[in-house]
Amino acid sequence: NAGVTQTPKFRVLKTGQSMTLLCAQDMNHEYMYWYRQDPGMGLRLIHYSVGEGTTAKGEVPDGYNVSRLKKQNFLLGLESAAPSQTSVYFCASSYVALVHTQYFGPGTRLTVL
Amino acid sequence: KQEVTQIPAALSVPEGENLVLNCSFTDSAIYNLQWFRQDPGKGLTSLLLIQSSQREQTSGRLNASLDKSSGRSTLYIAASQPGDSATYLCAVARGNKLVFGAGTILRVKS
Numbered sequence: 001n002a003g004v005t006q007t008p009k010f011r012v013l014k015t016g017q018s019m020t021l022l023c024a025q026d027m028n029h030e031y032m033y034w035y036r037q038d039p040g041m042g043l044r045l046i047h048y049s050v051g052e053g054t055t056a057k058g059e060v061p062d063g064y065n066v067s068r069l070k071k072q073n074f075l076l077g078l079e080s081a082a083p084s085q086t087s088v089y090f091c092a093s094s095y096v097a098l099v100h101t102q103y104f105g106p107g108t109r110l111t112v113l
Numbered sequence: 114k115q116e117v118t119q120i121p122a123a124l125s126v127p128e129g130e131n132l133v134l135n136c137s138f139t140d141s142a143i144y145n146l147q148w149f150r151q152d153p154g155k156g157l158t159s160l161l162l163i164q165s166s167q168r169e170q171t172s173g174r175l176n177a178s179l180d181k182s183s184g185r186s187t188l189y190i191a192a193s194q195p196g197d198s199a200t201y202l203c204a205v206a207r208g209n210k211l212v213f214g215a216g217t218i219l220r221v222k223s
Contacts, residue, residue, distance in 0.1 A: 043213040058210065104158070
């Protein structure tokens with residue numbers, strides 16, 4: 001039981017490049033989330049999903065897109081990376097939103113030059 | 114808009130000391146409040162979850178309290194150990210989402 005895994009762990013991009021971050025969970029959780037964490041700030045919600053085939057915007061969705069084609073996977077895409085997207089990205093999942101806690105992946109450290 | 118504030122931002126204590134971390138939030142209409150631990154370079158690990166109808170939760174040396182009316186929660190750590198060194202984040206749940214504070218960086222010196 002791996003829990004929540006994230007791929008890749010580190011990535012460096014040039015401004016304007018695109019990439020996809022992959023999150024996978026093996027706990028059969030319905031809800032999945034993408035957050036970013038910046039120095040001196042808490043985690044901020046980018047997008048989330050309440051089930052397979054659904055997505056919704058969080059607090060800071062601009063510049064990101066997501067897809068949830070399979071229940072166990074949640075993809076975060078950056079179409080045209082900007083230096084302001086340099087951050088640590090965390091994926092999380094939960095069985096039922098709010099009633100149960102969220103389980104977090106180890107994070108992806110992204111640098112945009 | 115819900116805002117979550119954690120004080121202090123950083124704390125350094127000698128081993129064995131009891132300590133309190135504070136969390137305050139601006140909107141009392143929350144579903145629950147959670148405390149997480151984050152080790153350097155790692156993801157978050159849930160410590161305690163307090164439902165809005167509860168006043169406190171305990172797990173081992175950790176005790177978290179919730180006062181919705183005043184918009185405050187405290188995390189009490191008894192007999193601190195060097196292994197407790199980490200960043201502690203609180204988060205309040207509203208709608209389908211968690212709103213996080215910036216965290217308290219705790220260092221326990223041996």
